[in-house]
Amino acid sequence: MCSVQGIFSGGIFQKKLWLWLFLMAFLSPLGIILPERFNAQDAWGEWGIDAVDKLLGFIPEGMKKTADLWVAPIPDYSFGGENAALATNIVSYIISGLVGIFITSLVMIIIATLLFRHEK
Amino acid sequence: MHIPDGYLSPQTYIPLYGASVAFWGIALKKVKREVSVRHVPYLAMAAAFSFLIQMFNIPIPGGTTGHAVGAGVIALLLGPWTAVIAVSVVLIVQAFVFGDGGITAIGANCINMAVVMPFVALWTFNLIRGSSQSGARFVAASFLSSYLGLTAAALCAAFMFGIQPAIASTPDGRPLYAPYPLSIAVPVMAVEHLLLFSIVEGIMTVILMRYFMKNEPSLIYAIKEVSYDKIHLEA
Numbered sequence: 001m002c003s004v005q006g007i008f009s010g011g012i013f014q015k016k017l018w019l020w021l022f023l024m025a026f027l028s029p030l031g032i033i034l035p036e037r038f039n040a041q042d043a044w045g046e047w048g049i050d051a052v053d054k055l056l057g058f059i060p061e062g063m064k065k066t067a068d069l070w071v072a073p074i075p076d077y078s079f080g081g082e083n084a085a086l087a088t089n090i091v092s093y094i095i096s097g098l099v100g101i102f103i104t105s106l107v108m109i110i111i112a113t114l115l116f117r118h119e120k
Numbered sequence: 121m122h123i124p125d126g127y128l129s130p131q132t133y134i135p136l137y138g139a140s141v142a143f144w145g146i147a148l149k150k151v152k153r154e155v156s157v158r159h160v161p162y163l164a165m166a167a168a169f170s171f172l173i174q175m176f177n178i179p180i181p182g183g184t185t186g187h188a189v190g191a192g193v194i195a196l197l198l199g200p201w202t203a204v205i206a207v208s209v210v211l212i213v214q215a216f217v218f219g220d221g222g223i224t225a226i227g228a229n230c231i232n233m234a235v236v237m238p239f240v241a242l243w244t245f246n247l248i249r250g251s252s253q254s255g256a257r258f259v260a261a262s263f264l265s266s267y268l269g270l271t272a273a274a275l276c277a278a279f280m281f282g283i284q285p286a287i288a289s290t291p292d293g294r295p296l297y298a299p300y301p302l303s304i305a306v307p308v309m310a311v312e313h314l315l316l317f318s319i320v321e322g323i324m325t326v327i328l329m330r331y332f333m334k335n336e337p338s339l340i341y342a343i344k345e346v347s348y349d350k351i352h353l354e355a
Contacts, residue, residue: 010161013336021168028175031187040179043186044308045281045298046124052299060126062288062296067126072219077175093175096218100171100210103217105164107209112160115152 025097029090036086074099121186121277121309122214123229125222127298129288132280137227143204143235150201159198162339166194166206171213178320186317189233189273192241192266193325197332199341203238228280232273241269241325245342253343254333262329267322271313278302278309 035041042051049067053059077096080088128136155163170190177185194203208230214220221229242265249261282302285295298305332340 014161014165017165021165021172024169024172024175028172031176035177035179035185038179038181040177040181040183040185042184043121043177044184044312045127045277045300045305046122049126056299058294060295060297060299061290062129063126063298065126066222066224067124069125070216070219070223072215073217075219077218077220097172097175099217100175100213101168103213104167104171104206104210107213108164108167108206109160111148111205111209112157112163115148116157116160 021101022098025101026094028097029093032089032093033086121229121232121274122211122221123225123277123280125224127222127284128225128228128280129284129297130224131287132284133224133228136231136280140208140227140230140235143230144208147201147204147208151199151205154199155202159339162198163202163206166190166198166202167209170194170207170210173324174210174214178317180312180316184312186312188266188317188321188324189237189270190321190324191233191237191273192269192321193328195238195242195269196245196262196265196325196329196342197340200238200242202341204234207234207238228277232276232280236276237269237273240272241265242342244268249342258329259326262326263322265322266325267318270318270321271310274309274313274317275306278305281305281309 042048047055049059049063052063074092074096076082078084078089078092079095080092084092151163173188173190175187177187179185189207191203191207194206198206211221211229211234212226215223215226215229245261245265247261248264249258252258252261279302281298281300282305284298285301288296290296300308329340337343
């Protein structure tokens with residue numbers, strides 16, 4: 001039956017896959033180091049409100065009202081705020097990767113447990 | 121292509137929320153019927169994988185960044201409805217915990233990356249693969265599935281961005297939300313995906329399909345001869 005402990009109880013193949021996933025979390029800082037190295041900016045259409053102001057010379061009215069609707073606990077996968085040092089961001093990114101593995105798999109296990117609760 | 125808060129007008133994001141909820145409802149029913157309990161660890165891994173692969177931002181030197189999503193390969197390995205659930209969970213967690221993608225745009229982002237992408241990927245794969253289990257045709261099917269899947273998702277996002285100036289502007293013509301029209305949004309997002317991000321997504325899918333064909337071919341949804349429904353009836 002599915003349970004939180006059960007997700008690691010699969011065979012060697014499944015254990016290997018989990019190892020790969022954790023390895024990905026530790027390699028994830030490449031996802032900020034490479035863009036910095038090649039001087040690449042935000043994804044297209046994902047600019048913050050200040051960047052929009054710079055691009056257009058104004059902030060669209062509707063955008064101004066809704067852009068900062070939500071304050072995320074770990075904004076942009078970083079614990080250091082907008083001007084954090086690269087080292088802080090690297091550590092933040094690894095922690096974010098681990099937090100992401102934990103929360104997304106936990107939610108999936110909960111959904112699966114509810115879906116399959118009548119099965120053995 | 122995580123649309124942030126403030127980029128879509130309510131007349132765009134509200135119907136897209138409705139569409140997403142409808143797909144989630146169908147997906148939960150399908151997963152319950154099609155997926156066996158012993159596959160539950162793979163459901164968790166699928167979501168974790170999609171979350172992690174999206175952290176690997178790929179730079180266009182001096183330009184923007186983008187990333188793979190993983191929804192295509194999840195659809196091939198575990199079925200499109202599993203991909204709908206797993207990638208939606210990822211997008212919701214990204215929005216609430218990491219501020220990546222807007223809360224108001226969750227419906228829009230789920231339609232693009234968790235619905236359009238896995239289905240385009242699976243349809244493309246089936247169309248090209250024929251009955252091959254290896255070789256050039258199988259590799260081409262794997263690559264193009266996710267190449268087209270991610271590109272289709274990007275085009276949908278570009279369309280959502282691009283229609284905003286036309287449907288939500290001030291009387292003097294200033295945009296209220298996303299400022300760039302279709303004539304800018306679509307070519308920009310199409311080109312950056314066609315030339316870089318979707319290629320990465322395709323290569324990743326080829327590598328993972330090879331890995332699973334070698335190690336756990338019985339798992340792979342897209343090459344199963346009999347449908348899950350039939351297995352259920354016989355069991």
